[in-house]
Amino acid sequence: MALVRSPLSAFLVLAVASIVGVAPGVSALQSEGDQEPVPAISTVDELRAWIARFGRKGGPWKGADAQLRVLANRLGDEVREEPDRSAELCGLLLDLAGWNIHHILTRDDFAAGNPLRVVHRAGYEVLLDLVASRPGERILEWLADEVLVLPGRHSASRRYVALGVLNEYRTDKARMAMLTIARNEQDELRPTVLSLLATWPEESIDLFLVGLLRKKHDPKQKPHPFNLVLKRVRDSEEPFGPRAADALVKRLAYMLISADWRDASRAIELARGLVLERRVPLLLDALLTWHKRDLRGGGNKRILHEIIRELRRISGRSIGENPKNWITWWIAYRQGRVEVPIEGEALEEQRTHATFFGLGAVSDRITFVIDHSGSMLTEWGTTGHNRYEEAIEQMTRFIQASGAATRFNVILFSGIPVRSSPQLVRADTETLELARSSLLALFPRGATNLHSAVRLALFLDEDGDVDVDRLEADTIIVLCDGETTEGPGWVRTLLERVSADARVVFHCVHLGSRDDGTLRLLAEETGGEYIQIGG
Template sequence: MKLVFLLLLALVPGLPCSHALALRCAPGPPASIFAQSPSTGVDVRGLLRRVSQEKDAVDQEVFAAIAGSGDPGAFKALKQTVTFLSDRWPLTAAYRAFGAFEGTPNQKNSRKFLLDAALRHRRSINRVAATASLARLGANAAAELDKIVARAQDREARSTAVRALLPVYAERADLASAEAVLEYATPNGRNTTAIRRALQKLRGSKILRLYSGYLKDPEFSSAWRFLLLDVLSGWQDRGACALIAGMIRSEDEVLAAKAVEILGKSGYSHFVREIEPLVRSGPAAVLREALIAVTRLTDGDPYWLEDVLEYSRSKHPAIRMGAAVALLEIRTEGAIDRLLEMLDDEDWRVRVEVVEQVGLLHRLRAVPLLIERIDGETPRIARDMHLALRLLTGVDHGPRSARWRAWWHGEGENFQQPKATATRTAEIARQKRKKKSTTRGTFYGLQVLSERVVFVVDRSGSMNGRAMLPKGPERKKPEASTRFEVARDQILSVLPSLSDKTLFNLAFFGSRIFPWEDGLVRLDEKNLKRALKHVGRAPMGGGTNVWAGLMFAFDDPRVDTVFLLTDGQPSNGVVIDTQEIRARIERLNRTRKVVIHCVSVGRKSRFLRLLAKENGGLYTEAL
């Protein structure tokens, strides 16, 4: 009998199937509120009366039911529902329901009502909700959205309209469009990609002057500067490069390094005069990029090779790292000889850079040198050497030297080296089929191979969310708990399993950072007991300041590995935008060489997945 009723409901004239399904499946008001009338199949008056009685507590499916009823009075009834509401989400649902009138005789009236609400309603919450409804129509409502950009009282409403108009602005490709984007769009997460795509089509001398003014404005955000540098890098003309050159001495070392890198790839050799002085003094990120940029722009100048050889012996690690990359670019026998000598550099970060370049070199003469050194390195660098050996040979004889040495002794002289593309393809396939090992301590299933590690753990209010403690030696079955208690359980489990050679630290973050120690300490029995007692003492609550947690780890020059655990998007800190965090960390990590493993708790996180991938780490989820 129930099945017959549902089939009849789905076939009611004037009631779209989607609404019939929603009425059947959605929780909330009982089905009696959707009593059919002989003429339309939906009791619009009854639904309106329900909204007037329940107000913000009403089931939000009511608005879609009214709009899709086909009743002649549906438009007027839906307008009336708005007068009974004051909360953001019911208002958003009510205004959104006006989209059902698109393609009907009420389309013009619907858009006029929404535009009037967006521009003239006495409450900001209504103006923004009405704008959002028009924004869902995209280019189809371009005329109305243009008026909102020009006349709206609320910046949020203008920003919402601009976001919807980005594809339209890209087609118009005029100065007014560029001005609207720069003034009201907000680079944030995936929205940054849409803004970049639009701006890449907005070109010309007038727009270039507009960009110049914004880049010189001290109030212009760093997220926007990053984005504009990306956009200008795609222009590949002298005017854009000249504007980029104005950024190479920025006080923001990450922006300056990015500008230097772009100029280094531009092919305009006259920028050497501006970049070369930066090789000798400046922040680490700029020193490295400046040396590489000049190498690319001088294009095989033998005099510059002599300079690079000298720079490879500089006292500054960042300069030596840049020299390692430059020596690979030059690729003369003398350059290669010096690159291989740098495998014995005193600074671990320089050795990481050299090992990476040696893997890209793809010369068999490097193989015995790596075999000779792999056992004496830290686990972090030994991992990189093992990878370089696989990329050089296409075979895998494990992370220790004995089997590699035996293989090389037997086959070295006659070994036919595969092409670099083949070894890289084999390495990708290897990573896909690699199984997680349990021979060492793990944190949420991720191996802790490093002996210089910091665990950076979210302690914000959201970590009080429900989670399950897994079964283990102390629990015969999973137990209900909180996300932080699960993280605490993982820390308590992994620390005792680490080598006594390990240097480690703990840092918790909410709106600010709460470190255990100022820097790495030896994992002896005394410090282990102190650390285990400390876990859980950090204050709970506040926002999610991922940037502060990462910067704390980066500030200790001995740290080579970070395990980052969080359950939310960044919401506090100097840098909040996820794309800017990734861009800044990737840039800083060209001289820091820190592996970042990420654990996302309670949700999937594209941000954490990409952050780990871009910084040599692994990503896992605890859902």
């Protein structure tokens, strides 16, 4: 007598088969003398049973790889034979490829030694093969028009797998579906989709990404539009199309003269993706604006420094801060009377007079993060000072040389970091002398916990996001005399999360010979300077 099987009964048959060693697809109840064999389990039911078993066992088991490939390939054959069932059958392949994942899959995602990749690979590679065959166009349309843009009908794991497939076959429908998700700030796939779009050199996408720069950004929303456009202009070999390039130039022109110094800093970096004839006029206009603001007492020393540094790199010349000198040079270049250096032959960075262990004054909004651990009691040469006292004295002279308009605060770190004040304070004579005497009265002791001090300096919340309304400093100067307690492992992760919002530059001074690389990494990743001094 034939048995009618639900998916549950199919699972029971499969379980028996696995115990007695019968291959999937053949009934374990069938014997040699049976006159009425039990029908084989359908591919759909059998694959569903496997997926259910993954859930019960927490993953694949020994020997699953080859058996899964057979099942997945058999399902692929059924899709080719019955294209009208492609949605149902491919849905099962999506479930297989997306089992227990919450990220996009790619061909490179199948790391050797990870047992879960056995499951993912079995479904994903068959999907890719199907897309490359006769029913491929229909499958891609279904993935784009239904799976990707209808989150209410499909699970997140299905949508991530669909996104991976569509990213490999970049059709117009895929682009439109991804732009739909990118415009929906509530869609959980949006951060991944935005990052993928930044790798598509297509003008409608470029226009969309440039448009994101116009909106006020919430630090909780990742990724930052600046990072997306930067990735596009820096990493792609294909330039922006004419409309997108015009839109980017217009946006950068606005950002460069914005009263928000962070916007100006982002625009300086993005402008490096423009051709010289479009980049230099933007920088010259910005230099005029920020120079006038500086004369009126409303400028930003770091932005002026960054603009001039860019012009020096381009021109190979050092002709000061006066905008007239740079305009004269640009006219001469346009007339063919001077040349610009070959890329890689830019002029070496010139230092201003050094007042803090070799660092020049390049900002007027500074947070000092100074080592206050026990090792800072080490004598500093023949000065009669220990390292800590020398650091405070040099910091005081550094701030005095920067001018009374400079604003600063200080964080001391050893165990728990201590901050002199939440806000930056004016560097007038009375405030500076009070800060100096108060800091010198604190006796160094304890460990070297730099990570928590950097978090405090950046005003990071519990999620690791920066509070840009409270963060006034545009520059953080770190001084440390040894290996930090935490090591450098946290640096890149932290900076990748906050740099686009904070736009802070770290300049770092390391005293002594014991260096674990933390300070160097902080400086290099933010475009700052790293100095190591024995003593």
